[in-house]
Amino acid sequence: MTDWQPSPLQLERIAYRRRRARRSTLIAVVSSVVLLALVAVGIGSTPGWPRVRSTFFDVHRGWQALPVVAQGLWLNVRVMLICAVLIVIFGMTLAIMRTLRGPIFFPLRVFAAAYTDVFRGLPLLLVIFLLGFGVPALQLRGLPNQAVIWGGAALVLTYSSYVAEVFRAGIESVHPSQRAAARSLGLNYRQTLRFVVLPQAVRRVLPPLLNDFVSLQKDSGLIAVLGVIDAIRAAQLETAEDFNFTPYVVAGLLFVALTIPLTRLTDYVARRQGWYGAGGGPV
Amino acid sequence: MSLLSLRGIRKVYGDNVVLNDFGLDVEPGECVVLIGASGSGKSTLLRCVNLLEVVDDGVIELDGVDITDPRVDADRIRSRIGIVFQSYNLFPHLSVLDNITLAPIRVHRVPRDVARARAVEMLERVGLGDKASAKPDELSGGQQQRAAIARAMVNSPQLMLLDEVTSALDPELVGEVLDLLRELKSEGMTMLVCTHEMAFAREVADRVCFLHQGRPLEVGPPAQVLDDPQEPRTREFLRRVSGTTGR
Numbered sequence: 059m060t061d062w063q064p065s066p067l068q069l070e071r072i073a074y075r076r077r078r079a080r081r082s083t084l085i086a087v088v089s090s091v092v093l094l095a096l097v098a099v100g101i102g103s104t105p106g107w108p109r110v111r112s113t114f115f116d117v118h119r120g121w122q123a124l125p126v127v128a129q130g131l132w133l134n135v136r137v138m139l140i141c142a143v144l145i146v147i148f149g150m151t152l153a154i155m156r157t158l159r160g161p162i163f164f165p166l167r168v169f170a171a172a173y174t175d176v177f178r179g180l181p182l183l184l185v186i187f188l189l190g191f192g193v194p195a196l197q198l199r200g201l202p203n204q205a206v207i208w209g210g211a212a213l214v215l216t217y218s219s220y221v222a223e224v225f226r227a228g229i230e231s232v233h234p235s236q237r238a239a240a241r242s243l244g245l246n247y248r249q250t251l252r253f254v255v256l257p258q259a260v261r262r263v264l265p266p267l268l269n270d271f272v273s274l275q276k277d278s279g280l281i282a283v284l285g286v287i288d289a290i291r292a293a294q295l296e297t298a299e300d301f302n303f304t305p306y307v308v309a310g311l312l313f314v315a316l317t318i319p320l321t322r323l324t325d326y327v328a329r330r331q332g333w334y335g336a337g338g339g340p341v
Numbered sequence: 342m343s344l345l346s347l348r349g350i351r352k353v354y355g356d357n358v359v360l361n362d363f364g365l366d367v368e369p370g371e372c373v374v375l376i377g378a379s380g381s382g383k384s385t386l387l388r389c390v391n392l393l394e395v396v397d398d399g400v401i402e403l404d405g406v407d408i409t410d411p412r413v414d415a416d417r418i419r420s421r422i423g424i425v426f427q428s429y430n431l432f433p434h435l436s437v438l439d440n441i442t443l444a445p446i447r448v449h450r451v452p453r454d455v456a457r458a459r460a461v462e463m464l465e466r467v468g469l470g471d472k473a474s475a476k477p478d479e480l481s482g483g484q485q486q487r488a489a490i491a492r493a494m495v496n497s498p499q500l501m502l503l504d505e506v507t508s509a510l511d512p513e514l515v516g517e518v519l520d521l522l523r524e525l526k527s528e529g530m531t532m533l534v535c536t537h538e539m540a541f542a543r544e545v546a547d548r549v550c551f552l553h554q555g556r557p558l559e560v561g562p563p564a565q566v567l568d569d570p571q572e573p574r575t576r577e578f579l580r581r582v583s584g585t586t587g588r
Contacts, residue, residue, distance in 0.1 A: 238393050239430035243444035243496065244420025253443060257434045 116304045123296045123305035130292030131312050137210050137288070138278045142271055144214045149221030156222070157229050159247070170222070177219035183280060186212040190284035209281030217274055224266050228259030265328035272320050276313050289313065342405060344369045344531050345390065345500060349399035352385055352555075359385045361555035363399070367500075367533055372526050374542040374563075375535040377552035378578060383535035384427075386552075387502045390533065391424050404499065420448050423493030427505035429485045431477035431492070437464065438473040441492045449496065456495075463491040467521055483514030487521055494525070501525065503534040507541070539582060543567055551575045 155170035189212045194203040240250040282291035289309040296305035343366040350363040359382045375383045388394040392415045401409045441460040445451040467487040507515040526545045549566040551559040559575045570576045
C-alpha cells in the first residue's frame with residue numbers, strides 16, 4: 059500500500075480525465091450564458107415587457123412590501139410546524155389502523171380506508187372552505203372560531219390521509235421474513251410492529267414524507283382564503299393599494315427560500331436512504 | 342419421551358400438497374437432519390414446528406404439549422424454540438447486540454444489563470466478541486449467520502430449528518458456521534436441521550430423514566441412509582447431490 063506509485067498508464071488516465079473535466083465545465087458555462095442571454099433578449103424585446111416589469115418586478119415596491127409579507131410568512135411557518143406534528147401522529151395512527159389484523163379491528167380498518175379514500179379525493183380548498191366557513195357558522199359553543207385554527211385543521215385532515223398512505227407503503231415494504239424472525243423470537247404482533255417493522259418502515263419512507271412536508275409548506279398559503287393574514291393574504295392587501303403585483307412575487311420568493319432547505323434535506327436523506335441497511339444496498 | 346413428536350402432518354398451498362401424513366419423533370439431545378430435493382417440504386416442516394405456518398391436519402407435540410391446538414399461546418411456544426433462517430433475517434436497523442437482546446428484554450422481561458451481559462457472553466462464544474456494536478450489513482455472511490445463531494440461542498431454547506443455514510454462504514464461510522453447530526450438538530442441544538451439506542449430515546446427525554413428496558421416505562442413522570440407501574428415490578437424490586457439491 060505505502061510504496062505504491064501510480065503506473066505511467068494510470069498517470070496518463072488521470073491527466074486525460076482532468077482534461078475532460080475542464081472541458082465539460084467550460085462547455086457548461088458557455089451554454090448556460092448563451093441560454094440565459096437568449097431568454098433575456100427574448101423576453102426583453104416583447105412589446106409589453108416594460109409594463110410587466112413595472113407591475114411584477116418593481117424592486118422598490120418589493121422592498122417596501124417585504125416586512126409585511128415576511129410577517130405573514132411567520133404565521134405560515136407556525137401553522138406548518140404545528141400541523142406537521144399533528145399530521146405525523148394522525149397519519150401513523152391511520153396507517154397502523156389499516157394494517158391491524160383480526161376481526162375485532164374490522165371497523166377500524168374500514169374507517170381508516172374510508173377516511174384516506176375521502177380525504178385524498180377532496181380538493182384541499184374545499185375542505186378549507188367547509189371547515190373555515192361551515193363550522194363557525196354552526197355557532198356551537200366551546201368550539202374555537204378563529205379562521206387560522208380551522209384552516210390548520212383542514213390541512214391536518216387532508217395531509218394525514220396522504221401521509222397515512224406513505225406510512226402504510228413503508229410498513230408493507232418491510233419483508234415478511236423480518237416479521238417471521240421477530241415472531242419466531244417470541245415477540246407478539248404489537249412488539250413486532252413497534253420494534254422491528256415500524257423503525258425500518260419509517261426510515262424507508264423518510265424521503266417521500268419530507269416531500270409531503272415541502273408541499274404542506276406552500277399549501278399552508280391556501281388558508282389565506284379564510285381571511286387569515288398569512289404571506290399570501292398580506293401580499294394581496296399590499297397589491298390592493300396600487301395594483302402592483304410585486305408583493306405576490308415577494309411572497310413567492312419567500313416561499314421558495316423556505317422550501318429549498320427542506321428540499322435539499324430531502325435529497326440528502328434520500329441519498330443516505332435512511333441510515334444503515336434498512337433501505338438496502340448502495341445501488 | 343420424545344421432545345418433539347409429529348404425527349399425520351398435512352400442509353397444503355392451493356393444490357400443492359407439501360406435507361402429507363408426515364410423522365417423526367425427535368428425542369432430547371438428538372440431531373435429526375432433513376434432506377431432500379428443493380420443494381420436498383423441508384422448510385415448510387420447520388415453519389410448521391415454529392408455528393409460522395398453520396398445519397392443515399395432524400398434531401405436533403413439544404415436550405408432551407400439543408402446540409397445534411389453536412388455544413395455545415403461540416408467542417410463548419415460539420420463545421421456547423429457536424430458529425435460524427437461510428437468509429439470517431437479522432434486523433438491519435439494530436446493532437448485533439440489540440438484535441440479540443431484543444427478545445430477552447421485550448419478551449422475557451430480563452433486566453437490560455443482564456440481557457446485555459448474556460448477549461456479550463453469547464457473542465464471545467460464536468467468535469463475534471468484537472462485533473457487538475456493528476450493524477448486520479457490516480458483517481460477512483458467515484458472521485451474520487453466527488450472530489443469528491447467537492440470537493436464537495440466547496433464549497435458551499429447548500429445540501433449535503436450522504433452515505439451510507449454510508446455503509447462502511460461500512464454501513470458506515460454511516466451515517465456521519458448521520463448527521459452531523457441532524459445538525452446540527456436543528453440548529446436548531436438540532436440533533432439527535434441513536441442509537444440503539451431506540458432509541455435515543454425516544458428521545452430526547444422529548438420524549437422517551429423506552423427504553420425498555411430503556413424506557419421510559427413509560429414516561435412519563447416516564451410515565444407513567447416506568451410505569446404503571434402500572429406496573431407489575434416495576439413491577437417485579444422493580447421486581445427484583454428490584455430483585454437484587464438492588463437500
